[in-house]
Amino acid sequence: MLTSNEQLRYSRQIMLDKIGVAGQMKLRNATVLIVGMGGLGNPVAMYLTAAGVGKLIIADGDKVDITNLQRQVLFGEQDVSENKAQQAADKLAHNNGDVTIEVVDEMLDQELAQYYIPLADVVVDCTDNITSRYLVNRLCVEHQVPFVVGAATGFDGQQLVIDPRQPDSACYHCLFPASEKAPANNCQTVGIIGPVLAIIAGMQALQTIKLLTEIPVSYNQLNLYDGLHNQWQQFSLSKQAKCEVCGSLTEGK
DSSP, X not given: OOOHHHHHHTHHHHTSTTTHHHHHHHHHTOEEEEEOOSTTHHHHHHHHHHHTOSEEEEEOOOBOOGGGTTTOTTOOGGGTTSBHHHHHHHHHHHHOTXXXXXXXXXXXXXXXXXXXXXXXXXXXXXXXXXXXXXXXXXXXXXXXXXXXXXXXXXXEEEEEEEOTTSTTOOOHHHHSOTTSOOOOOOHHHHOBOHHHHHHHHHHHHHHHHHHHTTOOOOOSEEEEEETTTXXXXXXXXXXXXXXXXXXXXXXXX
């Protein structure tokens, strides 16, 4: 059961019919892996910590750079040259001491991803590294762990939920086959306006909370945000039978 302090702290969530005490308990008992502690990972981690997710595993091998401070809202000037995951964990611990935070202060390679992904109830992609995204997508499909993808450059953002537990759920490889050229733009090459990251990260956090509390989530839907014109577009996706990662031709292998 929730303690009296938890009932008070999360009262505004608990009063929602679709969450209630049962949903809050599910959040408390959940583990979420966040890959990347940059412009998306910062607000995602803040919202999930505030919501009372029981354990966060945050992975990032980068150090804070002065160019990050315009959009990576957990960090300040005193954090420059320090590891992002460790500095984020220190700040998040002050926000909610009831949340356990495990730091992975290096990039998520094959070995680390293979270890940590099965421990998570949901994996949130907050990296701008395409190679890492393909790796995490493949292992999430293999271990049937929901995968919440987010990306943003310039004034634009995109968000997608992949749920391998659903037999008809497309994966990231269905959308961008590795044989084709996936979008390679990132903040370093084309720039970014900070609030767009907050919007996409807010969507990622919302989808994660819904997945954890078993509120229906729209998978197979790519959500695109145009910050210049304040418009959303949705595109339907389909699982590709010939997908090397999740398609029917891979079943039984």
